[in-house]
Amino acid sequence: MPSTQDISQNRKLLWLMAISCGLTAGANYFCQPLIHSIQHSFHTSTAQAQFTVTLAQISYAVGLLFIVPLGDITQKSKFIPLLMAFSGIGLLLSALSINLYMLWLGTVLAGLFSVAAQVLIPFSTIMVQPNKIGETVGFLISGLLIGILLSTSLAGILSNLLHWKVVYFFSAFLIFWCAYQLKKQLPQTKGTSLNYFDVFKSMKALITEEHRLSIRGLMGGFSFASMSILFATMAVYLSAPPFNLKDAFIGMISLVGIIGALSSQYVGKFADRGYTVQLTFIGSILLISSWLFLYLSQQHFIYYIIGFAVLNTGVAFTHSCNQSIIYKLRPNAKSRINSIYMTFYFGGAAFGSAMGIFAWNHGGWIWACITGLVFAILTTFFAVIDYLLVQKKYYTIS
Template identity: 60%
Template structure:
């Protein structure tokens, strides 16, 4: 950390950064509730439109792997607004699309450059006092998670009121405004002297040297995979009997997850005080309990809503603890560390979505719930290995 920089008391800047995280992360989820409207607009097969969701996920993953590590070797205060400008360009292309191909191009550009949020988070760890790291990262994560939860609801609402492309117009304008504001206020921090080609060799070295990074990445990947089962099954469950909810109400129901997302600052504060281990196990326990509630939610909408809120709390707890651990491993490689962690995190998410669809088609909702619980057990196993690894003598790098 630059000893002359501490932004933990600059509430205006922290709010701007949290909003930017939410806007960047949410930009990849707009298309999910709009598939039917886009299909009607372009008169193409719904399966083709559904590929838009895949393009958003894949391009974001590529951005995590190939763009986020650059945050360690370039001036972050200029790099972040530049990425946000690129995301705004992608969103503008989506807004102006007159064909599905054009929408795909805009989606891919948006996905690649919306990883600005994952450069902002390592930046803030370098610009606050070490004892404030978890609390400050938690505040930014609240913005990011709330942005994801609100994105689908707002996209569906604006589509119902006007047109499916309105959310892209609004988002592009907000992205540009935030980029300008952040460019003026983001602090300067030290960067590495590595070259781009050397980044990936150093990332491989980090994986070999930092066992906690591997374990914590796998904990996060399994936990997010468990949550992602809901992403691929929620519409299939809630739009069919006995619920038969319209799409707009499915989107509104997901807002109960906001309470879990808002807890990340509190979780980060307790993690800063040395309670990471307890909070990690609490998070895994909450995830396990959530699947019991969600199983009952197959017949009870109240139980499903409660389970959805609880699983968001559990995931936020595990994710916040993971970040509190990994950002303390190597202060000079935080963007690379975050790239590794988030890449494995989203690989887990993609795998969880696929497993959810497979389980649904082969055993219905009970099979999907059992799969989700199994993934929580996987996260718990990795947490146990991480805990046991801490009891062994540390190796010298």
């Protein structure tokens, strides 16, 4: 059994936790490079196939709001594997789907319960020393983001080599295995004496009293909305002329985002040293500049690759800084704080996916780029607000 004092030296367990975060988070993104294949498989419209992406994000946001808070009142070593098992069931249902509605049901189940990663991350922060929180969170976020990126690549490759449903079978097996290993290795902890309804009352108090949580939540939401526009339009943009790319190649593009994902653990280290404000502004600049490159991709494909990498890096910077700050606000309410923040975050993702689809259907790639840029600017706006409030000592820098 790992130490309940500090697991930062238990690399085997940390790697297992990071892989589990990546698998559960990635479960929500398999459908993104497969829109074209799903559309043809079920003989449906592009808009209906694209709705699978939005549905995945909405169900995840619902799980963040109503399931993640339970992390503060349950035995996490049992709760986390249970959530992962239910997520695996949703993936199996998607793999066995015979129509679009069955796929949607599997997508909703996988989305609801893949929030296991958002219980696992705050759980890790109570098992390490305070000066290791940013580094540990950054490491797990790297695993989460790499999982998201690899999921789209793997989905595209398996779709071309075998069938688009194969990735759902494969990931379900891996999630079941990781759930079993975590059940054996996670340290025992105690929950609080709060009941389910008390948790939501306390969350209302957290939103009211912790203003920095709301501001950082808005920053996270708008930054991920910006990236979700890219994910929601990637398949239809790159499968059409002049690119005419197949699922495998569309999925492999996501690999360039690993650069940004790997940066999370290093951002976390500097965040532990007090550079969250500076790193946040770097992330905002990267977000804005990425959409300029993406707009230019109409002229040459290389600009899409650059823009994709820069956008992912900007989101990683912003997200790592946000989580490094919020976990220090109320040490005894980390799951509830994470639930609030991640509801903003993935609520933004769902909104971004919907807006990306709307922009694409009404104005093509140009409108999609403009919408993405607007969200990037809004992220920067709230970063400025956060900085000004720190300067006025409305709250202090973490």
